[in-house]
Each structure stands twice: as structure tokens, then as C-alpha cells.
Amino acid sequence: MGEITFLEDLYDLDRPAFENSRLPTVRADIQQHRINNEGDLPDDWIFEDSRLELSDGPDEVLLAFLARTIHPEVAAGVEEAMKQVEELNRMLAPDGRMGAASTRVPFGSPCLHAGPASAHGTAGPPAAERRHKQARPGPRADLQPP
Structure with missing residues (x-):
């Protein structure tokens, strides 16, 4: 998946570019x-x-x-996504404000939930779990922050 396709589900890419840009969007x-x-921009330009x-x-x-990176439309497969979830857990767990990735597998793929990290290194307060279970299966069901 290309960068533009990846980003267009997260951002309005058709909004005006920087004020000093010669490009419209x-x-x-x-x-x-x-x-x-x-090569104009390094691979980590996005950050x-x-x-x-x-x-x-x-x-x-x-x-x-981060949730988009493990979404079934983006990740190479459930196994690869689960590896990414483990790595996200490792990186996000120390930050109590952000929470951590969940290794639960709704709709056949892992997802990411905002919320405080638990003692087990996963996030997902009960309300977030209820909302996710009620969400219709679809390409963006696990991208919405609780």
C-alpha cells in the first residue's frame, strides 16, 4: 500500500498544503x-x-x-500484525497516558485501543471493549479511538 493510500484514511489530504508550498494540496x-x-524527503518524513x-x-x-499500521488492509497478515502489536506494547507501555496495543483479535485481526496500560501491558477499558464489539466489521472498524 502506498503512502497516500495509507494516509487518506487518516487525514484530509485534499486540504491546502503549507502556505509557502507551490502545490495546492x-x-x-x-x-x-x-x-x-x-528522495526529496527521508523515509521517516511522516513523523x-x-x-x-x-x-x-x-x-x-x-x-x-499506529492502529492503521496493524489494520488488515495494511499489515502483511495476522501473524505479522501480532508481532507489530507486541512491539507497540513494548514501546507504549511505559507511557501511561497512551495505553498499549491489544492482543485481542476482533474480526480476525489485532487492534489498538487508547487508555491506560494495565498491569499486563494491554489497554482497553471495559467501555472501549464494548464499543469495539458493537462496531460493524469493516475496513475501518478498529481505527476509531475509543
């Missing part, structure tokens, strides 16, 4: 600097781009991004 900016002129708020935005923005 964020989508056009990404297309130009990541696809047309490959430094203030429009995406991954480094300095609300926790929910980062959690939605």
Missing part, C-alpha cells in the same frame, strides 16, 4: 516529494511533518496512525 505535496521526486501531528499532536492522532 497536501496530497499533491506528498505526490511531488515522495513519488515524483523520490516530522507538522500537518500530520504525529510528533507533537494529541495522543489520539498517533494511536490512530
Whole structure:
């Protein structure tokens, strides 16, 4: 899956680009600097781009991004997604504000829940679990922060 396809489920890429950009939209900016002129931006550009708020935005923005990385449309398979969940747990568990990834497997794939990390290193307060179970199976069912 390409970067634009990945990001368009999380962000409005058709909004105006930076004020000093010669390109009309964020989508056009990404297309130009990541696809047309490959190498203009480093592979980790996404974490430094203030429009995406991954480094300095609300926790929910980062959690939605991380949840997208393990979504069945993106991950190579359930086994690969579970490995990513384990790694996310390891990285997120120390941050009590963010919570951790859940190794529960609703709809056949792991998901990420916001909330305080439990003693077992997983997140998911009861309300979040209820909301997730009530969610209709679909491509974005596990991307919505509780």
C-alpha cells in the first residue's frame, strides 16, 4: 500500500498544503516529494511533518496512525500484525497516558485501543471493549479511538 493510500484514511489530504508550498494540496505535496521526486524527503518524513501531528499532536492522532499500521488492509497478515502489536506494547507501555496495543483479535485481526496500560501491558477499558464489539466489521472498524 502506498503512502497516500495509507494516509487518506487518516487525514484530509485534499486540504491546502503549507502556505509557502507551490502545490495546492497536501496530497499533491506528498505526490511531488515522495513519488515524483523520490528522495526529496527521508523515509521517516511522516513523523516530522507538522500537518500530520504525529510528533507533537494529541495522543489520539498517533494511536490512530499506529492502529492503521496493524489494520488488515495494511499489515502483511495476522501473524505479522501480532508481532507489530507486541512491539507497540513494548514501546507504549511505559507511557501511561497512551495505553498499549491489544492482543485481542476482533474480526480476525489485532487492534489498538487508547487508555491506560494495565498491569499486563494491554489497554482497553471495559467501555472501549464494548464499543469495539458493537462496531460493524469493516475496513475501518478498529481505527476509531475509543
